[in-house]
Amino acid sequence: MAQLLLELFSEEIxxxxxxxxxxxLERMAAERLKAAGLTYEALTTFAGPRRLTxxxxxxxxxxxxxxxxxxxxxxxxxxxxxxxxxxxxxxTKDQLVERDGVFFAVLSSKGQPTAALIPExxxxxxxxxPWPKSMRWGSGTLRWVRPLKRIxxxxxxxxxxxxxxxxxxxxxxxxxxxxxxxxxxAVKDFADYRAKLESEHVLLDATDRRLKILEAARAVCQARxxxxxxxxxxxxxxxxxxxxxxxxxxxxxPAFLDLPPEVVRLSMKVHQKYFAVSLPSQxxxxxxxxxxxxxxxxxxAPNFVVVANVEASDGGTALAAGNARVLSxxxxxxxxxxxxDRKVGFDVWAKKLxxxxxxxxxxxxxxxxxxxxxxxxEIAALVGADADQAEQAARLAKAxxxxxxxxxxxxxxxxxxxxxxxxxxxxxxxxxxRDHYKPQGPNDAVPTAPLTVAVALADKLDTLVGFFAIxxxxxxxxxxxxxxxxxxxxxxxxxxxxVRAPMGSVSIYxxxxxxxxxxRLARSDDQWVRIMADLHxxxxxxxxxxxxxVLKGWNPYPDDGGSxxxxxxxxxxNVVADLLAFFADRLKVLLRDQxxxxxxxxxxxxxxxxxxxxxxxxxxxxxxxxxxxxxxNLLAGYKRASNILRAEAKKGPLPExxxxxxxxxxxxxxxxxxxxxxAGTEVDAALATEDFSAAMTAxxxxxxxxxxFFTAVMVNSDVPAERDTRLKLLGQVRTVMGRVADFGKVGx
Numbered sequence: 001m002a003q004l005l006l007e008l009f010s011e012e013i014x015x016x017x018x019x020x021x022x023x024x025l026e027r028m029a030a031e032r033l034k035a036a037g038l039t040y041e042a043l044t045t046f047a048g049p050r051r052l053t054x055x056x057x058x059x060x061x062x063x064x065x066x067x068x069x070x071x072x073x074x075x076x077x078x079x080x081x082x083x084x085x086x087x088x089x090x091x092t093k094d095q096l097v098e099r100d101g102v103f104f105a106v107l108s109s110k111g112q113p114t115a116a117l118i119p120e121x122x123x124x125x126x127x128x129x130p131w132p133k134s135m136r137w138g139s140g141t142l143r144w145v146r147p148l149k150r151i152x153x154x155x156x157x158x159x160x161x162x163x164x165x166x167x168x169x170x171x172x173x174x175x176x177x178x179x180x181x182x183x184x185x186a187v188k189d190f191a192d193y194r195a196k197l198e199s200e201h202v203l204l205d206a207t208d209r210r211l212k213i214l215e216a217a218r219a220v221c222q223a224r225x226x227x228x229x230x231x232x233x234x235x236x237x238x239x240x241x242x243x244x245x246x247x248x249x250x251x252x253x254p255a256f257l258d259l260p261p262e263v264v265r266l267s268m269k270v271h272q273k274y275f276a277v278s279l280p281s282q283x284x285x286x287x288x289x290x291x292x293x294x295x296x297x298x299x300x301a302p303n304f305v306v307v308a309n310v311e312a313s314d315g316g317t318a319l320a321a322g323n324a325r326v327l328s329x330x331x332x333x334x335x336x337x338x339x340x341d342r343k344v345g346f347d348v349w350a351k352k353l354x355x356x357x358x359x360x361x362x363x364x365x366x367x368x369x370x371x372x373x374x375x376x377x378e379i380a381a382l383v384g385a386d387a388d389q390a391e392q393a394a395r396l397a398k399a400x401x402x403x404x405x406x407x408x409x410x411x412x413x414x415x416x417x418x419x420x421x422x423x424x425x426x427x428x429x430x431x432x433x434r435d436h437y438k439p440q441g442p443n444d445a446v447p448t449a450p451l452t453v454a455v456a457l458a459d460k461l462d463t464l465v466g467f468f469a470i471x472x473x474x475x476x477x478x479x480x481x482x483x484x485x486x487x488x489x490x491x492x493x494x495x496x497x498x499v500r501a502p503m504g505s506v507s508i509y510x511x512x513x514x515x516x517x518x519x520r521l522a523r524s525d526d527q528w529v530r531i532m533a534d535l536h537x538x539x540x541x542x543x544x545x546x547x548x549x550v551l552k553g554w555n556p557y558p559d560d561g562g563s564x565x566x567x568x569x570x571x572x573x574n575v576v577a578d579l580l581a582f583f584a585d586r587l588k589v590l591l592r593d594q595x596x597x598x599x600x601x602x603x604x605x606x607x608x609x610x611x612x613x614x615x616x617x618x619x620x621x622x623x624x625x626x627x628x629x630x631x632x633n634l635l636a637g638y639k640r641a642s643n644i645l646r647a648e649a650k651k652g653p654l655p656e657x658x659x660x661x662x663x664x665x666x667x668x669x670x671x672x673x674x675x676x677x678x679a680g681t682e683v684d685a686a687l688a689t690e691d692f693s694a695a696m697t698a699x700x701x702x703x704x705x706x707x708x709f710f711t712a713v714m715v716n717s718d719v720p721a722e723r724d725t726r727l728k729l730l731g732q733v734r735t736v737m738g739r740v741a742d743f744g745k746v747g748x
Contacts, residue, residue, distance in 0.1 A: 001041070002114070002156035004056040005190050006122060007173055011050065011146035015240030017132060018047035018206065021145075024130055025052055032121045037063045038114060046204050049243050049309075051173075053204060055190045061156065063111040072096065072103035115155045119162035119169075122153060126164055140165040150174070150184075157188055175200020176243050178310050201244040201311075210239040217247035217305045221277055224249060226301050229276040234269050241273065242309035248316035249277070250324050254302035256331045259338055260419050261300050266409050267330045268304055274327065275305040337404040341420060349402035350395070356402070361470040368462060369398050375510050376458035382501045383457070385450035393432035393455045396421055400433075413437070432456075439489050442593075446496045453497050458510075460486040460493075464582075465511040468575045473582070487586040494612045503583060504576060504610035511575045580610060587612065596623055599747045606742035614690060621692035622741050630700040637706040638743045641730040644715055648727060659728035662721060668705070668712040673729060675705040680736045687739060695740050706733065 006029075013021065022045040030043055033056070041058025070089060073081040075098055082103070086093065089105040096103045127142065134143040142148065142165035153160040153169035162169050172184040173193070179201035187193040194204055203209045213235060214228075221228045226249075239245065256264060261276075268274035279299045306323045308316060353365040362368065373394040380390035400406050400417035418434025432452040436459050439446050447453055463486045467473065474483050494501060584605045588598040596619055604618045625631040648654060661670045682698035715726045737743050 001058045002061055003189055004059055004118065005152060005154040005193060006054040007152035008052045008126065008148060009050060009150040009173055010144060010148045013047070013049060013145050015237050017145060018240045021052055022047035025054055025125070028125045029054055029056065032124060036117050037066065047206060048204065049240060059114055062113050065111050066109045068107045070105045070107060072105055075101050075103060115160050118153065118155055118160045122162065123164055152187065154189065176202050179244055203244060206239050209242070209245050210235055213239055213245045213247055213307055217275060220247055220249040220305065225280065226303060227278045227280060228305060229265065229278050231269065231275060234273065234275060238273050238307045242307055244309060246308045246311050247305050248308055248320050250304050250306055250320035252302050252304060252324055252327055257300055257302060259331065259334060262412055262415050263334050263338065263405065264300055264331065266411060267334050268327065270409065271330045272323065272327055277301045277303040277305060337408055341403045341405050346396055346399045349399040352402035353398060362466045365398055365401065369395055372397070372458045372462050375462060376454050379457050379501070379506065380454045383450045383453045383497065383499050385454040389429060389451055390454040393429045393451060394458055396425065396429065397433045397436050397455055397459065439492050441485065442488065446492050448497060453493055453499065457490060457493055460490045461506065461510045464579060465507060465575060468579050469511055473578065484586060487582055488590065491583065491587055491590060491612060495616060498613055500611060500613055502610050503612060504580060507579050508572055508576045511572045591619060599745055603741040603743060603745040606745055617690065618692050618741065621696050625696035625700070626746065630703040634699060634703045634706060635743060635746060637710065638734065638737055640710060641733050642744055645727065645730055645734065654731060655724040655728050657728060659725050659732060662725055666712055668708040669726065672705040672709045675702055676729065676732050676736055683736055683739055699737060699740060702733065
């Protein structure tokens with residue numbers, strides 16, 4: 001078994017492309033080795049500022065001999081079919097094997113030396129490499145991310161000779177641009193290659209570079225009694241900028257610390273790739289990270305950490321001073337935006353939003369703000385927030401999109417609005433503005449303040465219903481408007497805050513507002529707007545209650561032959577139905593990640609419930625019940641009863657009414673009638689108080705009588721009265737269990 005070492009050495013590879021390049025190289029090499037019939041023990045790739053490296057361990061020195069049997073035409077097939085098969089296989093008729101009246105061709109091929117296959121494999125990889133951006137240089141035709149300079153290609157310790165667009169393979173590579181020996185050097189295998197690179201001040205593995213940066217950066221901070229502000233994203237990026245990373249602590253003008261800490265950190269990170277530094281952890285003080293639940297307080301220090309690609313003879317003093325001057329220029333720009341924004345204010349920004357299109361079919365940002373404000377006002381009552389404050393916060397929440405600071409740093413939208421609003425509008429409104437985008441991902445903190453929850457829900461719901469109303473729903477892996485993230489945000493806000501909001505009611509109100517906006521843009525008349533206004537005006541009166549009729553044909557307007565009112569309601573109903581199904585799908589993903597079964601979500605959602613908190617409680621109780629022996633056996637009994645009822649329903653209508661034990665009824669039948677009646681009463685009482693564990697306990701009592709019934713009783717009796725009674729009884733079992741969940745959707 002042998003080793004393959006491949007290095008593609010070029011000018012600087014952008015840091016943002018290195019991780020993807022390493023994965024693409026691994027994938028492409030594995031695909032081509034497999035296609036050639038080559039197995040291997042391990043395949044590893046590395047990416048850095050100037051090189052992509054592949055090492056494959058345990059490769060055979062040659063591909064195995066192959067023998068393949070190809071099925072051909074029948075022996076009595078037309079002559080033309082046989083001739084075509086012979087041309088395809090390159091054989092003659094006497095070389096074919098006939099078996100059971102069918103011709104077979106046995107094709108044999110000798111194995112090839114692995115070294116002979118490598119040139120074509122590397123050529124295909126290099127020419128077909130999927131760089132996000134690439135360039136062509138000189139007079140050649142090759143495209144690469146930056147000019148390709150060298151190729152190391154060693155198999156079993158020997159150079160594999162080939163040439164790609166004038167770049168010849170060999171055993172020579174180069175070390176660090178400044179700290180290395182300054183000339184190419186030969187390597188003989190991967191161990192020698194890695195050791196010599198490190199002696200030439202090149203850390204091959206991005207993980208090693210990342211660890212060195214983190215440890216050294218923390219060390220230079222601790223030497224001054226300071227703490228590094230961790231930033232995993234920045235750490236990943238700078239580990240791709242330097243082959244021999246050397247963190248250096250610099251100082252900045254302390255006067256810049258009167259800027260919001262998020263602005264200072266982002267100026268360092270985005271423009272200069274510097275790490276922020278904080279004073280020792282303590283309670284109180286301004287935080288380096290804004291937002292609810294931000295954790296321990298971090299007061300920024302007038303310092304930064306820059307990662308250099310050299311080891312300076314003066315310890316980095318000159319480098320730190322030069323970087324400090326550049327940072328001061330950046331922070332002066334940030335101060336200008338900060339000062340100018342505070343002179344302008346929310347009224348001017350809100351006016352600017354009137355000229356900014358949110359979406360061609362959903363109007364301007366100003367119109368979106370109106371929808372969010374109206375929705376936040378209605379949601380406020382459901383979450384315990386002040387309606388006036390919720391509307392006010394929603395009207396201000398998007399204004400900072402027109403500010404200079406957010407124009408420079410889009411990542412600070414909401415955060416800057418919170419800063420600008422705090423003095424004039426109070427902490428509660430400012431916090432709602434700051435945090436209304438949260439949660440933005442599965443690991444993001446969920447706001448808990450009622451005012452913030454109201455605005456955050458309104459913002460995400462308007463996004464969802466708006467794009468659903470114009471049929472811009474996610475498809476497959478495509479989700480250009482991040483609607484899956486928005487739905488997950490709504491679910492987390494509702495569940496983690498225990499919000500008892502009927503999602504059907506809230507969604508139909510929000511959808512009617514979005515549909516009004518979409519149709520107003522599409523129609524020249526005002527009638528449709530009045531219809532939609534009438535619709536959401538009717539819905540808001542029932543906002544705090546469950547609107548089960550929404551998904552069951554609710555429509556206060558008759559279909560009188562093309563009624564616009566009727567069409568409006570149907571449009572909204574369809575959007576809400578799709579949206580609730582979308583919530584169910586997202587909830588399944590969330591609960592699955594928490595260890596719950598996705599089929600249980602389907603079983604509970606099938607009841608038409610739209611209270612997410614209640615749904616999750618049902619799912620948890622149902623999951624615990626089905627893990628018991630009683631639950632598993634009762635589920636089997638339910639499915640058996642359902643199968644019998646389904647089969648009998650095909651023969652004609654099923655008997656209706658309460659089952660009553662006939663004279664001569666078996667003890668098992670009489671016992672099940674009594675047990676079902678008792679369980680139904682107990683289940684209804686438990687569901688009324690949302691005691692789902694008690695409901696499952698009531699169902700568990702059915703397990704023994706159901707088992708006994710199926711053991712002792714023949715359902716399809718020859719006596720019609722007995723058959724009807726027993727079918728009614730099975731129907732009642734299904735009905736009582738169906739009040740808790742649709743057990744027909746439960747697997748197993």
